[in-house]
Each structure stands twice: as structure tokens, then as C-alpha cells.
Amino acid sequence: MNPRLLAVRAGLSRGGIELRQTLTSPTDLITFVLMTGGFLAAMLSARHTLLPGTAVSLGTSRLVSVLALDVGMYAVLWMADRLVGDREDGTLLRAKAIPHGMLGYLVGKVVSISAQVLIAVAATLLAGAFLVAGLAIGSPGGWLTLAWVLVLGLLATLPLGAVLGSLFPNTRTTALIFLVLGGLAAISGIFYPITRLPVFLQWTGQVFPLYWLGLGMRSALLPHAMAVVEVGHSWRQPATVAVLLAWAIAGLVLAPVVLRRMARRESGSRVAARREKAMRG
Structure with missing residues (x-):
């Protein structure tokens, strides 16, 4: 059989x-619950506030x-953090x-993290469906849009996560990614x-890409009239x-180059030095 296969x-x-x-894993499950719970709390805090000019709440949009x-x-975040940790x-x-x-x-990482993303999306959507009104979840076209988004x-x-994981020196510095994503969320219409x-x-x-991901999700699951609050209505x-294809192509071209360069630098002595440094710290 083909070795690549x-x-x-x-x-x-x-x-x-x-x-x-x-x-x-209790640690991973607690992290998942805290992240999902935090997102739902942000939604619940605004479920009675209508977006100006619409009949849909800010909580539903969130x-x-x-x-x-x-x-x-x-x-x-998880791709970068786990890549750094495995290094x-x-x-x-x-x-x-x-x-x-x-x-x-890499195939293993893509499979496991993609599955976790789908579980997180399903859990957030399922919980939110019982807590807010106004979701346009009865349209097959909406679900098709959600799938391609x-x-x-x-x-x-x-x-992008693989590139960042290749560049960051240790798991402590990956906390910067969380801060950057939080900042992007604030200016991306989330x-x-x-x-x-x-x-x-x-x-x-x-x-x-975060803005366009959000826009695509909203186009799939919110009433068409909600486009009035978007850029260009x-x-x-x-x-x-x-835009998402452009980011995907750029990432798929850049990631293998950066990963190969990072892998070439790895050696037993470098791993041992990192372990010794961690034990001293």
C-alpha cells in the first residue's frame, strides 16, 4: 500500500x-464547559435587547x-497550543x-480538532436554541450555508493555527493568541x-477570517431582514x-513550509534542553 495512504x-x-x-479528560472538559458557558452568558445578557431597526434580539445575533x-x-488556539505542547x-x-x-x-490533529469544533458548534447552537428566539433554523438552504461556512x-x-504553533516557542506564549482572538472578536461583529x-x-x-465566519453564520441562521445591520445591508x-478561500489558500501554502522548517530544527538535544529548563523553572 502507498506509504502516504x-x-x-x-x-x-x-x-x-x-x-x-x-x-x-477532566481538564479539557472543564475548559470546554467554561468557554461554552462564557459564550452563552454573553448571549443571555442581551437576549431582551433588540437590535436597532430589527425585531431580533442582540442575544440571538450574538x-x-x-x-x-x-x-x-x-x-x-487549540491547534497552536497542542502543536507547541507536542514539540x-x-x-x-x-x-x-x-x-x-x-x-x-497533522491528519490526526486536523481530525480531532475539527471534531471538537463541530461538537462546540452543535452544543452552543443546541443550548442557544432553547434560550433565545428568532433563529431561522427551518430552512434547508440555511443549513447548507452553515455547512459550507x-x-x-x-x-x-x-x-493558521499550525503556522502560529510552529512560530511560538512554548505553551506559555500561546496565551497571546487568546488575547489576540479576543481583540479580533471585539472588532469583528461577534x-x-x-x-x-x-x-x-x-x-x-x-x-x-473571524468577521467573515461570523457573517456567514448569520446569513445561515438569522432572518434575511437582519442583513440591514450588516455592511452594505x-x-x-x-x-x-x-475571503475565506484566500485565507485557506494562503494557510495551506504557508503552513507546510513553516512546519517543515520547524521539524528540521527538532532534535533529541533540543527536547532534552526544554525539559531541563521546564524542571528548573
């Missing part, structure tokens, strides 16, 4: 194992936008030593319509596809 199959198996480990934040947080403990070095081991390693969103964000922000912040937010789905 074997590596992919091993990666799929590895992804399933990592997912089961995550779902049975709920749908938070689905984009689920994708961004898990795909970027520190020698997991990445062991994968490097196996023929096509890096391919299997999720696929493009993962393609745009997972490689918690309040982006059209209420100063123009320069609107343009800044639209550079990054439109869901701009062609632009959403174009």
Missing part, C-alpha cells in the same frame, strides 16, 4: 484516539456569531522519525454589529467565500 490512515486513527482522550468564535478559538514533550520528534510521520500527525472556516483557520464601530475598525475587522456571501 498508510500515514493518512494512521492519522485518522490517531485523530479518533485524541478525540476520545479529549472527551474523557449566539449565531459566537459559532464563528467557536471555530476560531478551537481551530486556531516540547518530544511527540513531534517521534512523529518526524517515522516515514511520513508528520503527515499522519464551517468547511471554509476550518480550511481558513486550522492552517458581540455587536460591526457597522456600529468606527470605519477604520470596520476595515481592520474585515481583513481577518447585505450578507455578501460571494465575498465571504472569496
